[in-house]
Amino acid sequence: MAEQDALLDQLRTICGPAAVLTAPGDIEPYAVDWKQSFVGSPFCVVRPGNTGEVAKVVAACRKHGTSIVPQGGNTGLAGGATPDASSSQVLLSLNRLTRIRSLDPIGMTVEVEAGTILQSVKEEAAKKERLLPVSLAAEGSATIGGIVSTNAGGVNVLRHGMTRALVLGLEVVLADGTIVNGLRHLRKDNAGYDWKQLFIGAEGTLGIVTAAVLRLVPAPRHSVTALLSVADVETAIALYAKAQSEIGDALSAFELISGESIALVERHAGLKSPIAAGEWFLLIEAASSLTGLEAAMQVLLAAAFEEELALDGVIAASHQQAQSLWALREHVTEAEAREGRGLKHDMSVPLTVMPAYLADARAAVAAVSRTARLNVFGHLGDGNLHYNVLLGPEDHPAAVNRAVHDAVVRHRGSISAEHGLGQYRVGEWQRTKPAAEQALAHTIKQAIDPAGLFNPGKVLAAPNKGGAA
Ligand code: FAD
Ligand code: MLT
Ligand code: ZN
Numbered sequence: 001m002a003e004q005d006a007l008l009d010q011l012r013t014i015c016g017p018a019a020v021l022t023a024p025g026d027i028e029p030y031a032v033d034w035k036q037s038f039v040g041s042p043f044c045v046v047r048p049g050n051t052g053e054v055a056k057v058v059a060a061c062r063k064h065g066t067s068i069v070p071q072g073g074n075t076g077l078a079g080g081a082t083p084d085a086s087s088s089q090v091l092l093s094l095n096r097l098t099r100i101r102s103l104d105p106i107g108m109t110v111e112v113e114a115g116t117i118l119q120s121v122k123e124e125a126a127k128k129e130r131l132l133p134v135s136l137a138a139e140g141s142a143t144i145g146g147i148v149s150t151n152a153g154g155v156n157v158l159r160h161g162m163t164r165a166l167v168l169g170l171e172v173v174l175a176d177g178t179i180v181n182g183l184r185h186l187r188k189d190n191a192g193y194d195w196k197q198l199f200i201g202a203e204g205t206l207g208i209v210t211a212a213v214l215r216l217v218p219a220p221r222h223s224v225t226a227l228l229s230v231a232d233v234e235t236a237i238a239l240y241a242k243a244q245s246e247i248g249d250a251l252s253a254f255e256l257i258s259g260e261s262i263a264l265v266e267r268h269a270g271l272k273s274p275i276a277a278g279e280w281f282l283l284i285e286a287a288s289s290l291t292g293l294e295a296a297m298q299v300l301l302a303a304a305f306e307e308e309l310a311l312d313g314v315i316a317a318s319h320q321q322a323q324s325l326w327a328l329r330e331h332v333t334e335a336e337a338r339e340g341r342g343l344k345h346d347m348s349v350p351l352t353v354m355p356a357y358l359a360d361a362r363a364a365v366a367a368v369s370r371t372a373r374l375n376v377f378g379h380l381g382d383g384n385l386h387y388n389v390l391l392g393p394e395d396h397p398a399a400v401n402r403a404v405h406d407a408v409v410r411h412r413g414s415i416s417a418e419h420g421l422g423q424y425r426v427g428e429w430q431r432t433k434p435a436a437e438q439a440l441a442h443t444i445k446q447a448i449d450p451a452g453l454f455n456p457g458k459v460l461a462a463p464n465k466g467g468a469a
Contacts, residue, residue: 004043007064007090011046014056019096021045030091033082034075034138035337035344038423040083042069042091049096051113051171051179051210058208058453059177061090067456068092070204072115072146075138077344078422080150080203080458094145097210105130108216109168109185114145114209121214130216133160135253137330145209151201153418155329158381159252159287160217162418163200169213170196175453183213198444203420204455206448220287223252224297225322228304228313229278233355233380235309236282239300240351240381242309243284246300250293253285254381261332261377268335271328276312282380283329285322332377336388342375343397344424345387345404349413354383357411361387364403369395384417405432421459430461 011020021027022044031040048054061068071081071093083089094115101111105128112121118139122132134147136154146152147163148170160166169184182196199206230236236256243251258280262273273281284300286293297315304310316322336342349357358376365372371392378385389400405415409432421429430438438460445452445460 003064004066004088007060007066008044010060011044011057011090014060015046015048015053019047019049021047027091030071030074030093031083033079035077038079038082039085040069040089040091041085041087042083042089043087045091045093047093047096051097051173054092054094054097054208054210055173055177055179057090057092058173058175062175062177062451062453065451066090067453068208069455070094070145070149070208072143072149073117073138073141075142076146076150076422077346077419078203078416078424080420080422080455081146082423084457092208094143094208094210097145100124101211103128103130104185105216107185108218109213110216111183111185111211111213112144113211114143114148116144118142118144118147125216126219129219131219132166132214133217134163134166137333144212144214148200148209148212149202149204150420151418153379153382153384155253155255155285155379157379157384157418158254159249164197166215167196167200167212168215170199170209171211172196172199173208173210175207175449175451179210183211185213187215198448201420203422203459205445205459206454208454218289220252221289222291222293223285223287223322224293225316225325226284226297226301226313227273227275227325227328228282228284228301229275229311230280230282230309231278231311233280233358236280236380237351237354239282239304239309242303243300246303247286247293247296250286250288250296251284251381252287253283254379255283255329256377256380256385257281257283257329257332258374258376260373261335261375262328264335264339264375265328265331268338269327269331271324271331273328274325275314278311281328283325329377332375336375336390339375339390341391343389343391343400344419345389345401346384346416346419347387347404347408347413348382348384348417349408349411351380351383353411353413354380354385357407357413360410361404361407364407365389365400368399368403371395372400379418382417401428408432423458426457426459426461429459
């Protein structure tokens with residue numbers, strides 16, 4: 001206790017008393033994750049105001065042997081930003097580091113502090129006809145440090161890649177308090193190891209990301225959105241191949257939504273699908289600086305009907321209609337949360353393997369539960385679906401989890417395509433990841449954070465000699 005009091009004094013000196021929260025009511029919003037699956041108990045929340053203060057906070061925590069849980073917008077879906085229940089950790093919130101330091105519309109880069117909300121960076125870029133192409137339903141709360149630290153995906157990965165593909169430079173604070181400034185606005189830089197890659201997707205286990213330089217793209221002036229219903233995922237994939245041929249590199253989203261997911265959205269979000277139901281729905285978007293998208297989408301839909309691939313479909317006639325089609329997709333996560341006890345999965349397999357995976361996983365889940373209901377949706381174009389399961393009262397989450405993940409392993413996929421491991425998937429990572437890859441991950445952690453200061457219990461579990469072969 002005396003140790004904690006001494007650290008609190010030091011944190012107050014570094015950041016000012018108002019930036020150190022200890023009252024239960026003040027701490028509570030930081031201590032629970034978005035899905036309310038994890039509840040932690042940090043002994044304080046500290047909110048430094050700049051990179052220098054972050055560095056001093058880290059050095060002080062290290063001196064006192066106190067581990068640190070970094071947090072951005074707290075929208076993560078793997079419990080990575082939630083502390084443990086020991087009342088011994090410091091939660092370091094980046095939510096006061098909110099400056100957009102520069103935005104260069106010619107070099108097409110933005111330099112931004114870690115706590116800045118993704119949406120506000122996108123709004124600033126839009127003023128200069130530029131786009132930061134990371135699009136997710138949580139973008140009004142998710143931060144730049146969070147999207148970098150989770151290597152976030154979203155609905156435009158198929159066109160622009162994951163967050164990693166957009167990061168040109170990072171500023172990070174290491175476990176000894178060193179500030180490493182790699183904020184270079186360079187497209188090309190092969191001068192030695194590209195160390196920033198280690199911090200992208202590290203989920204706060206290697207250091208604190210305090211700022212980033214991100215690549216921008218031209219803001220598309222034209223876009224077209226269509227919603228289709230199809231009978232099965234094989235047909236959806238055939239349509240994807242057709243869309244790649246007809247629309248090519250202007251194809252910016254190809255999302256799959258199951259009939260069950262649409263029913264959830266209709267029930268909980270008060271929205272209504274404008275087209276007749278099918279087993280599956282496809283939300284397809286094309287975006288470009290050039291015209292001609294509408295015609296290309298019409299050709300795609302005409303072929304889809306002629307070849308009897310699509311059951312029903314509509315092309316949005318206005319920006320507002322496009323937004324209401326997107327609302328069906330964007331409300332799935334919230335509708336699922338309202339429906340009750342659910343288990344999230346974030347699997348990926350090679351796209352052509354997806355139908356076999358889905359059949360295998362459905363049978364595997366049915367074998368361990370007679371009451372579980374599926375809520376499957378996601379980024380089909382990336383081979384990444386959220387194979388979420390709504391549990392009945394008798395269902396065992398661990399058994400369902402294993403059934404879904406064992407099917408992933410059988411099809412040589414990933415158990416976390418975009419959300420990360422956090423604390424939610426760490427046991428399954430340990431169970432399913434080959435031992436040599438686990439050992440390599442521990443070697444990296446040991447080299448960069450040997451004392452285990454940052455986010456212990458997240459991403460890595462104790463080395464598992466019996467990991468998958
Ligand atoms: P947090 O939740 O605060 O933290 C996430 C992880 O990063 C934690 O491990 C934390 O310790 C670490 N961290 C945060 N900031 C820093 C920092 N500055 N330095 C070091 N470590 C840090 N994700 C997708 O990939 N694709 C989606 O389509 C998607 N859709 C979503 C939709 C909804 C409705 C919701 C609620 C979430 C969705 N997410 C999605 C998940 C989430 O929004 C992303 O993971 C996002 O990147 C998290 O950002 P954040 O600022 O909220 O991070
Ligand atoms: C999404 O694609 O909407 C998300 O990643 C959120 C989820 O899995 O619920
Ligand atoms: Zn997703």
